[in-house]
Amino acid sequence: MKASEDWWALWIGLLVFALSLCTLAGADLLGWGVTTQVWLSPAKALAPVSKAYAALPGVASLALTYLFLLAIMTGGAAALGLDAKRFAAGFSVILWASYLCWLAGNNAYVAATPDKRAGFGIGWSLSLTGEAGFIVALAAGLAIGNFLPGVARWLEEATRPEWYVKIAIVVLGGALGVQAAGARGLATAVLFRGFAAIVEAYLIYWALVYLIARRVFRLTREWAAPLASGISICGVSAAIATAAAIRARPVVAIMVSSLVVLFAVVELIVLPFAAEAFLAHQPLVAGAWMGLAVKTDGAAVASGAITEALLRAKAAAAGITYQEGWILMTTTTVKVFIDMFIGVWALVLALVWAYGIRKDEGRTVSARDLWERFPKFVLGYFVTFAALLGLVAARPGLLDAAKLTTAETNVFRVLFFVMTFFTIGLASNFAKLREEGIGRLALVYVVCLFGFIVWIGLAVSWIFFHGMTPPRVG
Numbered sequence: 001m002k003a004s005e006d007w008w009a010l011w012i013g014l015l016v017f018a019l020s021l022c023t024l025a026g027a028d029l030l031g032w033g034v035t036t037q038v039w040l041s042p043a044k045a046l047a048p049v050s051k052a053y054a055a056l057p058g059v060a061s062l063a064l065t066y067l068f069l070l071a072i073m074t075g076g077a078a079a080l081g082l083d084a085k086r087f088a089a090g091f092s093v094i095l096w097a098s099y100l101c102w103l104a105g106n107n108a109y110v111a112a113t114p115d116k117r118a119g120f121g122i123g124w125s126l127s128l129t130g131e132a133g134f135i136v137a138l139a140a141g142l143a144i145g146n147f148l149p150g151v152a153r154w155l156e157e158a159t160r161p162e163w164y165v166k167i168a169i170v171v172l173g174g175a176l177g178v179q180a181a182g183a184r185g186l187a188t189a190v191l192f193r194g195f196a197a198i199v200e201a202y203l204i205y206w207a208l209v210y211l212i213a214r215r216v217f218r219l220t221r222e223w224a225a226p227l228a229s230g231i232s233i234c235g236v237s238a239a240i241a242t243a244a245a246i247r248a249r250p251v252v253a254i255m256v257s258s259l260v261v262l263f264a265v266v267e268l269i270v271l272p273f274a275a276e277a278f279l280a281h282q283p284l285v286a287g288a289w290m291g292l293a294v295k296t297d298g299a300a301v302a303s304g305a306i307t308e309a310l311l312r313a314k315a316a317a318a319g320i321t322y323q324e325g326w327i328l329m330t331t332t333t334v335k336v337f338i339d340m341f342i343g344v345w346a347l348v349l350a351l352v353w354a355y356g357i358r359k360d361e362g363r364t365v366s367a368r369d370l371w372e373r374f375p376k377f378v379l380g381y382f383v384t385f386a387a388l389l390g391l392v393a394a395r396p397g398l399l400d401a402a403k404l405t406t407a408e409t410n411v412f413r414v415l416f417f418v419m420t421f422f423t424i425g426l427a428s429n430f431a432k433l434r435e436e437g438i439g440r441l442a443l444v445y446v447v448c449l450f451g452f453i454v455w456i457g458l459a460v461s462w463i464f465f466h467g468m469t470p471p472r473v474g
Contacts, residue, residue: 013170105133141425291334304331
């Protein structure tokens with residue numbers, strides 16, 4: 001519990017959530033966190049998230065947010081055995097660079113939706129909402145990772161996209177719990193259908209990828225199993241867990257993980273805009289599709305955020321205002337259920353390899369292996385989700401205070417998300433991937449991902465979420 005990145009994602013996410021809960025008791029401990037407005041004048045872009053801190057200058061709010069995150073993240077890094085000084089220096093650069101990208105994405109000409117243009121006195125905008133900052137951060141990370149490799153290496157200690165997104169998902173659970181409390185019937189349907197969708201899709205995905213890798217491309221079991229998990233489940237975490245379960249060589253997990261990151265970037269850029277073009281009338285289908293098709297937690301949840309921004313902006317142009325968060329909730333729910341299957345599937349593969357393929361003498365696989373491989377941050381997501389859902393359901397009078405609580409945690413969720421984008425870009429060194437000689441693996445990935453995984457994911461999403469829409473505002 002002290003030396004695992006997974007556990008420290010849980011602890012840090014729960015710490016932020018616990019501090020925010022003090023608002024319900026009248027103690028506003030995180031209200032100084034910086035929130036970023038859509039802006040034309042940079043001076044009006046920053047402000048504390050809580051009115052209780054309205055007298056605090058926006059720049060001071062940003063500085064306090066940075067110092068708070070630097071302290072808790074460096075503490076976590078030290079507990080993980082990382083070089084605390086190098087991590088702190090790298091994290092500082094990553095956070096400030098990521099925030100500047102987020103700020104750029106919130107410029108009115110980029111972010112203002114059609115119904116907000118008149119308020120800014122502008123005649124046009126890209127209508128992407130502030131989530132355009134995610135795309136800016138990804139582009140900036142890719143530029144540094146591929147054109148300034150020395151800088152990327154210097155930042156390597158703090159380049160941990162999986163850690164950042166796991167913390168963000170723990171924090172996200174509370175916000176989704178408050179939203180679910182206001183529309184419990186829809187939330188229940190999303191949870192049930194999300195679970196059913198991933199069971200159906202996953203059982204199809206893994207078997208097909210493994211079969212194609214073995215029969216068509218003649219890969220060994222050592223390569224085929226982690227590749228099937230990486231493509232069909234949730235990317236890096238699944239590939240690493242599977243490789244460990246079957247005792248594959250370290251190079252297998254490294255190369256498959258590199259492919260996952262590379263193609264996650266491609267999906268992240270392409271699929272949200274495909275959803276905007278073809279699924280604007282089926283927003284929850286689009287959200288589920290992101291969860292089933294896009295690999296790695298960071299890219300999937302981020303693609304859900306971009307998809308939500310694009311679809312809500314398009315709906316707003318047609319006079320329809322969807323309540324914020326439901327498309328992203330659908331993506332996240334599907335993805336979290338997929339993550340829960342990592343531990344189960346790793347245990348299944350460990351048993352198959354130990355007793356069916358390798359037939360290791362004297363090797364046993366205990367129930368503890370399931371717990372060891374279970375993604376712990378998923379527990380945090382459900383704890384924060386259930387806590388606020390239960391509180392607001394039991395005491396509806398707490399709804400307004402709970403909304404302030406989630407607004408404060410949202411400050412940190414957004415920062416962790418945008419750092420996820422930036423560090424995904426940093427880790428995607430295309431030249432290095434070519435040097436590793438992973439051409440045949442990449443070909444399997446392309447054939448499977450774009451040949452059937454994307455389309456099966458779309459079909460399954462349509463089956464379970466067709467006709468469902470987020471609640472409308474007003």
